[in-house]
Amino acid sequence: MKLLLVGAPGSGKGTQAGLLSQQLSVEHLSSGELLRHEIEAATELGHQVEQLISRGDLVPDELVLDLMMPHIEAATDRGGWLVDGFPRTVPQAQQAYARARVHDALLDRVVHLEAEPEALLDRLLARAAEQGRADDTEQTVRHRMEVYRAQTEPLVDYYGDRGLLLTVEAEGSVETVNAAIRAGLRA
Numbered sequence: 001m002k003l004l005l006v007g008a009p010g011s012g013k014g015t016q017a018g019l020l021s022q023q024l025s026v027e028h029l030s031s032g033e034l035l036r037h038e039i040e041a042a043t044e045l046g047h048q049v050e051q052l053i054s055r056g057d058l059v060p061d062e063l064v065l066d067l068m069m070p071h072i073e074a075a076t077d078r079g080g081w082l083v084d085g086f087p088r089t090v091p092q093a094q095q096a097y098a099r100a101r102v103h104d105a106l107l108d109r110v111v112h113l114e115a116e117p118e119a120l121l122d123r124l125l126a127r128a129a130e131q132g133r134a135d136d137t138e139q140t141v142r143h144r145m146e147v148y149r150a151q152t153e154p155l156v157d158y159y160g161d162r163g164l165l166l167t168v169e170a171e172g173s174v175e176t177v178n179a180a181i182r183a184g185l186r187a
């Protein structure tokens with residue numbers, strides 16, 4: 001199984017991706033986690049992306065494609081994957097498709113976690129108070145939401161047009177949302 005999870009900041013995609021990857025026995029690949037790891041390890045890539053991430057802007061498509069595609073191809077050979085956070089723009093999706101096709105690593109389904117932006121803002125601002133992620137200040141959270149609407153949400157129609165989309169209501173307990181995703185994937 002090769003799955004992509006799409007959802008606004010605060011929609012719970014990281015949590016659901018972690019759970020689902022265990023339930024489906026596939027690797028969980030998170031572009032945000034991998035990028036934060038590069039920053040922590042003080043790599044060249046980490047330096048290039050640090051300020052963009054802390055401002056809530058997206059990292060350039062080429063950088064993230066070069067980071068993610070080798071992981072995706074390797075995980076394909078190991079039995080499948082669940083990616084959260086990549087592709088995040090239509091151009092990324094188009095380029096990922098072109099590269100994945102060559103490696104027989106095309107995705108099977110896209111799970112879209114749908115929620116009202118206002119509810120998400122409340123959730124994120126609460127998380128900001130608890131965890132203090134560098135890109136979780138109120139101003140950055142609002143900016144990430146705008147970036148999501150402008151650059152990532154068009155992916156919903158992109159994958160919908162290709163018949164790959166499963167949309168699940170993201171407001172609800174972790175268990176309820178998880179059950180809805182699993183039921184949708186079985187259907």
Ligand code: AMP
Nearest residue numbers: 031032053057058059064085086087088
């Ligand atoms: P996330 O943990 O998915 O919220 O990602 C955290 C941050 O990493 C985002 O706000 C972006 O700055 C960056 N990022 C993660 N994935 C991508 C991607 N596919 N394209 C561009 N930037 C990304």
